[in-house]
Amino acid sequence: MDFQNTPEQEAFRQELRGWLAANLPRELCVDDPTDERVAPDRPTFEKRVAWQRVMCKAGWVGMSWPREYGGRGATLMEQLIYDEECFRARAPVLPGYSGIGMIGPTLIEVGTPAQKARFVPRILTAEDIWCQGFSEPGAGSDLAGLQTRAVDKGDHFLVNGQKVWTSGAQFAAWIYLLVRTDPAAPKHKGISYLLVDMKTPGITVRPLVLMNGHRHFNEVFFVDVAVPKANLVGAVNQGWGVAMTTLMYERKAGGGRGHDEQIRRLGALARELSVDGAPAWGSPLVRQRWAQLAIEAAAFKYTRYRNITRQLRGEPPGPEGSILKLFGSELGVRIADFAGELLGPRVLVNQPTAEVPDAPRWYNRVVSARQYTIAGGTSEIQRNIIGERVLGLPKD
């Protein structure tokens, strides 16, 4: 792969970098955009919505979307540069990320003309914020085991059941929801995909508070919730295929970011931090651990580039794609573990102090890193996929 940007790509990077420097309000910048993907409170959420609108007006939202839907039709390299620059500027994750990254592209691909006309234009402009209602208390890795029922009532479905881990449901106007419409059919074949207005009577959102106090996700309860038939995506009982389309976009949107920056900061921390009266960096053990992380981050980055090169050449995804999620998220945990060991009990300091001036950065890392090994398919599930589908190993 060619590691140099073309002059056009470099111009694109500089244009975005300059625009962000001139327009991104400092108060919205986040220490580490991989944390706090959901706004911590409503005032911050509203500010981020306003920010998405500013970005949208300037043509910086929906990079991968086709131009006819208000997107930028950006190349893969431009999307990569976009991600890097937004991260570099510490721009918050946009509140509309679930709509922009998942339900929008799904509707563009499989929605009816009426659904496209009604829902798609309101996504980039942050008029509608969406959340994903897939997981349930008994259905995560085994998503097809979901039990939320939707009963056909003529012109509408009546939905009863519960979703869990629903990121951002406390702010969302709409939820894209998987429901069981045929309990007698084999489990993948009795599922339908609905678009549900969160203001519909019968919906209750209950926040799940993380141990660092963040309110990222929720339980969502449905009691006799009426959903118009017009909001069915794809055919009745064919929702599994639509869900796979959404999950394909989710995986595309995912991928580890920020490892290099976190490792750089850890190196700086080790130079500052005093252990037994001497800088931690003086210990060969600390330097070795740090170097190992730096090596792994480099391996991850180049594997990611190799994967992108394949896509740019129009080749089918290779094994790299399958290992990126696993390796990237687990490397994030190893980085957080090292931060924890380096700081010892000081990692728990959640406000800046003389000893830990950048608190609560590392505290948040330690608490948050593991979520990426679960969300979007756990590490064990990734290993199963790599073993069975990539390496062709026998199932038993």
Ligand SMILES: Cc1cc2nc3c(=O)[nH]c(=O)nc-3n(C[C@H](O)[C@H](O)[C@H](O)COP(=O)(O)OP(=O)(O)OC[C@H]3O[C@@H](n4cnc5c(N)ncnc54)[C@H](O)[C@@H]3O)c2cc1C
């Ligand atoms: C930060 C975060 C945000 C999320 N946001 C959303 C959201 O917005 N909407 C949504 O619908 N969901 C969301 N999820 C849920 C996520 O998709 C599930 O947590 C995930 O799919 C795992 O399901 P589970 O939690 O039910 O765990 P389970 O599936 O119950 O797994 C429990 C353990 O068993 C292991 N295991 C399960 N099956 C196998 C197997 N076959 N082989 C080996 N090991 C196995 C798992 O790896 C795991 O360690 C989110 C999760 C997180 C962490």
